[in-house]
Amino acid sequence: MPTRTKRSSKSSARRTATRAKERATHARRPIDAEDLLCFVGLGDPQMAPDGSRVAFVRTVANDDAKLESSIWMADVGEGAAPRALTRGTKDSMPRFAPDSRSVAFLRASEGRATQIATIALDGGEARILTRFPEGSFRAISWSPDGKRLLVSHRTTEAEWTTAAKRERERQGKGEPPRIIESRWHRLDGDGWFGNARHQLYIVDARTGNATPIYDGDTLGDADAAWSPDGETIAITTNRHRDALTKPWKSEILLLNVARGTLTALEGLPIGPKLGVAWSPDGRHLAWAGRVSRDGAYSTENLEVWVAPVDKKAASPGRRGRAAKSAARSLTHHTDYCLLAPTLSDSTEVAFRPTISWRDDETLVARVGWHGGGHVMQFSLDGSAPIFLTEGLVEFTVGSVSKDGSRLAALRSTPTELAEAGVVEFDRRRPAATWKSLTSFNGALAKELELVAPTEHWVTADDGHRTHVWVIRPPRSAPGGNAKRPAILQIHGGPHTQYGASFFHEFQLLAARGYVVVYSNPRGSKGYGRDHCAAIRGSWGDRDWADIQAVTEFMRTLPGVDPKRLGIAGGSYGGYMTNWAIGHSKAYRAAITDRCVSNLVSMAGNSDYPLEPGEYWPGSAYENAEAMWRMSPIAYFKGVTTPTLIIHSEGDLRCNIEQAEEVHTALCLQHVPTRFVRYPAYTSHGMSRSGPPDMKIHRLRENLAWWKRWL
Numbered sequence: 001m002p003t004r005t006k007r008s009s010k011s012s013a014r015r016t017a018t019r020a021k022e023r024a025t026h027a028r029r030p031i032d033a034e035d036l037l038c039f040v041g042l043g044d045p046q047m048a049p050d051g052s053r054v055a056f057v058r059t060v061a062n063d064d065a066k067l068e069s070s071i072w073m074a075d076v077g078e079g080a081a082p083r084a085l086t087r088g089t090k091d092s093m094p095r096f097a098p099d100s101r102s103v104a105f106l107r108a109s110e111g112r113a114t115q116i117a118t119i120a121l122d123g124g125e126a127r128i129l130t131r132f133p134e135g136s137f138r139a140i141s142w143s144p145d146g147k148r149l150l151v152s153h154r155t156t157e158a159e160w161t162t163a164a165k166r167e168r169e170r171q172g173k174g175e176p177p178r179i180i181e182s183r184w185h186r187l188d189g190d191g192w193f194g195n196a197r198h199q200l201y202i203v204d205a206r207t208g209n210a211t212p213i214y215d216g217d218t219l220g221d222a223d224a225a226w227s228p229d230g231e232t233i234a235i236t237t238n239r240h241r242d243a244l245t246k247p248w249k250s251e252i253l254l255l256n257v258a259r260g261t262l263t264a265l266e267g268l269p270i271g272p273k274l275g276v277a278w279s280p281d282g283r284h285l286a287w288a289g290r291v292s293r294d295g296a297y298s299t300e301n302l303e304v305w306v307a308p309v310d311k312k313a314a315s316p317g318r319r320g321r322a323a324k325s326a327a328r329s330l331t332h333h334t335d336y337c338l339l340a341p342t343l344s345d346s347t348e349v350a351f352r353p354t355i356s357w358r359d360d361e362t363l364v365a366r367v368g369w370h371g372g373g374h375v376m377q378f379s380l381d382g383s384a385p386i387f388l389t390e391g392l393v394e395f396t397v398g399s400v401s402k403d404g405s406r407l408a409a410l411r412s413t414p415t416e417l418a419e420a421g422v423v424e425f426d427r428r429r430p431a432a433t434w435k436s437l438t439s440f441n442g443a444l445a446k447e448l449e450l451v452a453p454t455e456h457w458v459t460a461d462d463g464h465r466t467h468v469w470v471i472r473p474p475r476s477a478p479g480g481n482a483k484r485p486a487i488l489q490i491h492g493g494p495h496t497q498y499g500a501s502f503f504h505e506f507q508l509l510a511a512r513g514y515v516v517v518y519s520n521p522r523g524s525k526g527y528g529r530d531h532c533a534a535i536r537g538s539w540g541d542r543d544w545a546d547i548q549a550v551t552e553f554m555r556t557l558p559g560v561d562p563k564r565l566g567i568a569g570g571s572y573g574g575y576m577t578n579w580a581i582g583h584s585k586a587y588r589a590a591i592t593d594r595c596v597s598n599l600v601s602m603a604g605n606s607d608y609p610l611e612p613g614e615y616w617p618g619s620a621y622e623n624a625e626a627m628w629r630m631s632p633i634a635y636f637k638g639v640t641t642p643t644l645i646i647h648s649e650g651d652l653r654c655n656i657e658q659a660e661e662v663h664t665a666l667c668l669q670h671v672p673t674r675f676v677r678y679p680a681y682t683s684h685g686m687s688r689s690g691p692p693d694m695k696i697h698r699l700r701e702n703l704a705w706w707k708r709w710l
Contacts, residue, residue: 028449030476030511033699035448036504037061037692040440041347042418044093044398047408048100051401052076053121054408054437055085055094055103056420062089065692071105073121074420074437076406082420082438086119086126093137096399097205098146104129104205106137111162116140116149116203129208134161136190138198139223144230147205154198154220184219184244188607188652188684200224200235202257213255214262218243223274228282231257234265234309236273236287245611247272247295252285254309265307268327272296273305275338275353280404281360284380285309288338288353288365290329293614299495299523299533301337302353304330304365304378304385330363330378334385337532340368340525342394343491344501345688345695347410347418354397358404358425364388366397368526371467371499375407375423377430388423388432392455394500395423407432414471415450417441417502449474451510458519460549464542467527468519468550469498470557471510479513485564485588485710486515486554490547492571492594494523494539495532505687505699512703514566514710517554521546523572537616539572539599539630540579547576551586563588564710568702570594570646570687571654575632578662581643582635589709591702593646594684597658599627605655636665642672644705646698649677653684672709676701 041059048054058072068089074082085094090108097103101121108114113134119126130151138152158164159176168174178185178192186192197220201210214222214235222237233255240249250273252265265285273289274296288296289305296302307327338353355365358377367376369387373394377386389395396418398408405425411434412418421436453469460466473484487509491498498518506516520526522542523535534542555562567587569577574595581590596602603610603620612619617626628634643666647659656677666673676698682690687698 027476028447030474031448031450031504031507032511033508033696033703035444036346036695037065038444039346039417039504041067042410042420042438042440043348043396045396045408045410045420046094046096047399047401047406047422048096049098049402050100051403051406052100054398054420054422055096056398056408056410057092057094058084058440061692065696067692071103071119076422076435076437082440085121086117088126091117093140095140095142097142098144104140104142104149106140116151116208118205129205130203130210131208132210134163135196136198138220141224141226142205143202143226144228148230149203149205150224150226150233151201151203151210152198152222152224153201153210154193154196157194157196160192160194183609186607186652189689191652196220198222200233213257213260214253216262221274223276223287225276225278227278228280233257234276234278234285235262236276244609245614246293248293250274250289252276252287252307265309268307272302275355277355277357277363278309279357279360280402283308283360286355286357286363288355296339296353297351297495298339299529299536301331301335301529302339303332304338304355304363306330306363306380330380330382331385335528336367336369336376336385337525337529338365338367340373341496342368342371342373342499342501342526343493343496343688344394344412345504346502347396347412348685348689349496350396356397356400356407358400362404364397364400364407364425366395368497370526371469371497371520372526373500375409375432386430388425388430389434392453392500394418397423409434411436412502413500414469414502415452415507416445448507449476449511450507456553458546458549458553460542460545462542462545464522464546466519466521466546466550468517468553471506471516472559473510473513473515477511477513481559483561484513484515484559485566485706486517486557486560487566487568487706487710488547488551488554488587489516489518490567490569490573490576491518491520491524492569492573493525494535494543494572494576495525497524497526499526505702508699508703509706512706514706515554515557515560517550517557519546519550521550537626539575540583540632543576544579544583547580548584551584566590566706566710568593571684572596574654578632579635581639581641582632585640587641589642589644589705591644591646591705592659592662593687594648594651594654595645595658595662596654597631597633597661599631600624601661602654602658603627605657607652633661633665636662636669639666639669639671642705642709644701645673645675646701647675647677648679648682648684648686648690650680650682651684674701674705 043057059069071086093106107117116130117126135155200214217237235253248270269291276287374389396410407423410418456468568591570593574592577592
């Protein structure tokens with residue numbers, strides 16, 4: 001392996017060995033902020049078509065506290081240790097060839113454009129396949145015959161390439177101006193892309209030659225899938241010129257590969273459509289969608305849809321004839337949602353659903369429910385969906401083996417970092433078992449004194465029940481038997497959930513002697529449509545009622561000092577933290593992270609502009625009174641709660657001016673405050689996917705603030 005990768009592996013091994021020696025002479029120790037440098041992060045699990053092995057992305061911190069990623073492999077058979085498949089330090093997106101004998105993946109390297117590479121599983125070096133210009137890839141998938149790849153790529157605008165930057169530096173010039181002609185020109189975590197869009201290409205798997213096949217998606221957000229015979233590609237797309245504010249204009253096109261003709265699938269209802277997948281026999285298409293004017297992220301449930309496909313309508317000689325459809329939802333009679341992500345600070349959160357066919361009659365997908373992320377099975381016969389997994393556990397799902405017997409996945413719990421394995425389906429009944437294939441974080445977990453949360457339900461004044469978890473300090477935590485301070489953590493979204501994922505910050509706070517409380521108040525996903533939609537266009541109402549009930553519950557917890565309560569949250573959690581200190585004196589201190597403070601100003605400076613009258617009543621420029629009434633900053637007169645403000649200057653979701661408004665209001669009223677601004681190369685998701693040094697700095701700031709005030 002390259003020297004850097006060896007150093008990072010040796011560094012991790014040294015840290016683990018040192019910890020093991022400590023464990024030999026001492027009891028389990030409390031977790032610390034720097035432990036995240038020892039975490040092994042896993043992502044993007046993929047099942048070999050023959051079911052023999054799982055590929056995934058493995059991410060570790062090197063000696064310089066920089067993240068390095070490579071492709072690893074784990075055999076499903078007994079006794080085989082996971083092994084590194086690639087030698088790069090920025091490898092990602094592994095995809096098995098249909099014969100299960102090679103893998104395509106993305107390779108990024110300093111000073112060169114990211115490209116698709118392939119590597120054989122029987123040994124040898126990776127081969128760079130493509131010659132795309134500088135840009136970004138969104139998806140890769142093999143054709144059924146293994147001779148081609150379907151690729152989504154976006155070419156960087158000429159004036160923003162690395163070469164252009166170097167030339168400007170050579171000439172002593174600065175950055176050029178950004179000229180924007182579209183509302184869709186930037187995305188948090190992705191950056192500024194201007195007028196560039198992802199397009200679909202077919203790449204020859206032997207020569208690497210790329211042929212463009214579709215560039216009609218207005219946002220560059222098209223999903224695509226090969227038919228089992230390789231003759232047709234199904235594309236979910238939105239071709240409307242104002243697609244950003246009209247996500248319900250989404251459609252499904254059938255591309256005849258040989259002829260290059262596009263045919264719209266007729267008879268589909270309005271609403272978002274994404275994650276398209278063909279049944280093994282090629283007779284049906286499945287996708288995630290709903291009948292709604294909303295986009296995929298919404299208070300409404302995202303459902304499993306299927307439709308029979310008449311591919312003859314897209315065959316040569318029938319140009320212009322529409323393919324008919326009898327589309328139907330398999331889940332409209334349930335209250336489950338395919339887009340109910342569980343938030344964590346130890347892994348990136350997927351805000352896109354993954355649907356896979358097990359056979360011609362059944363499908364599986366991840367569904368968030370009551371704090372967990374579970375594998376659920378759906379049937380074409382319309383019978384009720386069935387949970388195949390259970391408990392307070394989080395599954396991140398990948399692809400299914402060709403015979404439908406195994407699903408590649410990651411599994412985590414509140415006391416276990418994610419590990420890779422397979423969900424093995426029972427062919428005789430609707431059930432499944434988990435088989436773990438890795439234990440990268442096992443040695444560290446045995447060393448740490450981690451605490452499992454206790455589960456509670458709290459009732460608000462109007463009778464609504466909220467799901468709550470409590471993490472108490474471990475035995476080694478300072479404070480002894482004295483009454484302890486408690487911290488209420490509020491999740492972002494708001495249409496997400498807290499629950500089963502490992503949360504480093506929560507365990508860290510508990511180790512320092514704090515009782516940690518987190519919950520899923522109204523607005524959260526995972527408890528049905530009505531629970532989520534209760535705050536649509538009305539933040540600071542029913543959600544605040546639930547937060548108040550949870551706060552009162554905290555006061556009554558045995559061993560908690562009711563006079564030493566803290567409140568914290570990020571994104572929408574920052575909104576609710578701001579709301580709480582503007583409406584209550586119950587909290588001795590607060591931390592507002594990447595917050596929302598002013599809905600009127602945010603309506604025009606977020607990467608996703610707020611469409612007037614859709615989610616919120618009114619707009620920033622017409623009938624703004626309702627949005628102002630729901631803005632926490634409107635209630636900041638008289639705030640006295642000492643508040644730590646954390647924000648990234650590169651946050652494109654909640655612009656840093658949201659935090660600046662809070663800081664100014666607190667300073668003018670002489671409220672103790674501290675404003676920590678992270679660099680422009682960090683984004684809205686810094687606490688879970690940012691650089692390790694910045695994440696550790698943030699955790700240290702949090703600990704110092706709580707120590708000072710609680």
